[in-house]
Amino acid sequence: MRRLFAENILLADGWQQDKTLHINDGVIAKITSGKEPDAEQVEGTVIPGMVNCHSHAFQRGFAGFSEQGSESGDSFWTWRKIMYQFLDNISSEQAEIIAQQLYIEMLKAGYTRVAEFHYLHHQKSGDVHNQLAAMAKAIFNAAKVSGIGITMLPVMYRFSGFGPLASNDGQKRFINSVEQFNQLVSDCFDLAAQQNNANVGIAPHSLRAVDKASLVAAVSHVRSLDDKAPVHIHIAEQQKEVQDCVAHYGKRPVQWLLDNIELDQHWCLIHATHIDDSEIAGMIASKAITGICPTTEANLGDGIFSTTQFMADGGQVAIGSDSHISVSAIEELRLLEYSQRLIRQQRAILATVETKSVGQNLWQHTARAGAKSTNSNTGELAVGKQADLLVLDKQQTKLFANQNQFIIDSMIFASQQTPIKDVMVNGRWVIVDGQHKQQQKSAENFAKTLQALGNNR
Numbered sequence: 001m002r003r004l005f006a007e008n009i010l011l012a013d014g015w016q017q018d019k020t021l022h023i024n025d026g027v028i029a030k031i032t033s034g035k036e037p038d039a040e041q042v043e044g045t046v047i048p049g050m051v052n053c054h055s056h057a058f059q060r061g062f063a064g065f066s067e068q069g070s071e072s073g074d075s076f077w078t079w080r081k082i083m084y085q086f087l088d089n090i091s092s093e094q095a096e097i098i099a100q101q102l103y104i105e106m107l108k109a110g111y112t113r114v115a116e117f118h119y120l121h122h123q124k125s126g127d128v129h130n131q132l133a134a135m136a137k138a139i140f141n142a143a144k145v146s147g148i149g150i151t152m153l154p155v156m157y158r159f160s161g162f163g164p165l166a167s168n169d170g171q172k173r174f175i176n177s178v179e180q181f182n183q184l185v186s187d188c189f190d191l192a193a194q195q196n197n198a199n200v201g202i203a204p205h206s207l208r209a210v211d212k213a214s215l216v217a218a219v220s221h222v223r224s225l226d227d228k229a230p231v232h233i234h235i236a237e238q239q240k241e242v243q244d245c246v247a248h249y250g251k252r253p254v255q256w257l258l259d260n261i262e263l264d265q266h267w268c269l270i271h272a273t274h275i276d277d278s279e280i281a282g283m284i285a286s287k288a289i290t291g292i293c294p295t296t297e298a299n300l301g302d303g304i305f306s307t308t309q310f311m312a313d314g315g316q317v318a319i320g321s322d323s324h325i326s327v328s329a330i331e332e333l334r335l336l337e338y339s340q341r342l343i344r345q346q347r348a349i350l351a352t353v354e355t356k357s358v359g360q361n362l363w364q365h366t367a368r369a370g371a372k373s374t375n376s377n378t379g380e381l382a383v384g385k386q387a388d389l390l391v392l393d394k395q396q397t398k399l400f401a402n403q404n405q406f407i408i409d410s411m412i413f414a415s416q417q418t419p420i421k422d423v424m425v426n427g428r429w430v431i432v433d434g435q436h437k438q439q440q441k442s443a444e445n446f447a448k449t450l451q452a453l454g455n456n457r
């Protein structure tokens, strides 16, 4: 049993003062008032950790290396070409080094769990590794060493486009038959069982990369192993994807999904950028979550999701760092709100009548939605939930906010450096005073890996 005393803490039912958390086996077993004699006192305000609902870990290795203008014009599709070239050479050892660096950065940035949308499966040649899940194992290892909670989502990728069109050479490391994919998923369940704070779902890549029969078979297999297993899918990120879907299926992507697949609260539709009113209503009725990745969507020129309408109508939004052009929960939420302000020419939009603070509302809302999207016992601090929490630096919060109603607003909109000082995951401190035990070794290995892969020359 571990006891933590906080003078100021954001619990599931609101701000509270002078509380002791009794943590047993990583889970909050009891919350009592006042300081228990043997409790460790935390120095600063405590808030719940954030769930990162969408990550492609290897992409951290080329973040910032695709920002050069070209005469022919750049787009999501030209960016994808550069990304394919980069991933072509990554070994499983290098994938682990990149993911470890990334996950340490995530922890420092307030993410205590990551949903890894993992699609780099095979050897450089496209041949299957001796161990089918070798690359997934590298990612699990990175999570273990860093201490972040992980929801592994092996990606099903079968085709290069609607039709279905045969996959191309750049996709050779992603492709699996249905049988092989289901075996990979089973292998990931075995790997998750061997480490703490890990679970498994699946990620059919997109409607352009899977057909209906494969999608149904994959969902049915993973749900036979865990009836609440998360299912994530990229959807409607680009206008071209919507047009291709309409040309092939006669329906927009989200509408096709709603009409053909039974969605539920552990489905997470990543991006869903280009969505119409009836698709919004259908998604909310299905309880499916949307996974928005504001900095990546801005970086790739995707478009802006109708967040205001979706949330006002009762929809749930989780956030992800996706391509890792930014690794900061604070920055994702800031941009989520600011993009709505710029479109609407209004202020303080994503708040509610009950929670007037935009920052607090967004933090709590997205952490809870992220927890559902990963089927993890996280996202808020309450009895029965995992002790995944952040301590905000007392010296810093003193500079901008003395009252609770302003603390998270100030953190998201006005802090010039992260106030996140200590991070606990599943009852264990992983960041102490802004530092991670493995950070130096990890950074050195990461820099060497970038050099070997031809970036960072």
Ligand SMILES: [Zn+2]
Pocket (backbone or CB within 6 Å): 054, 056, 117, 234, 270, 322
């Ligand atoms: Zn993605």
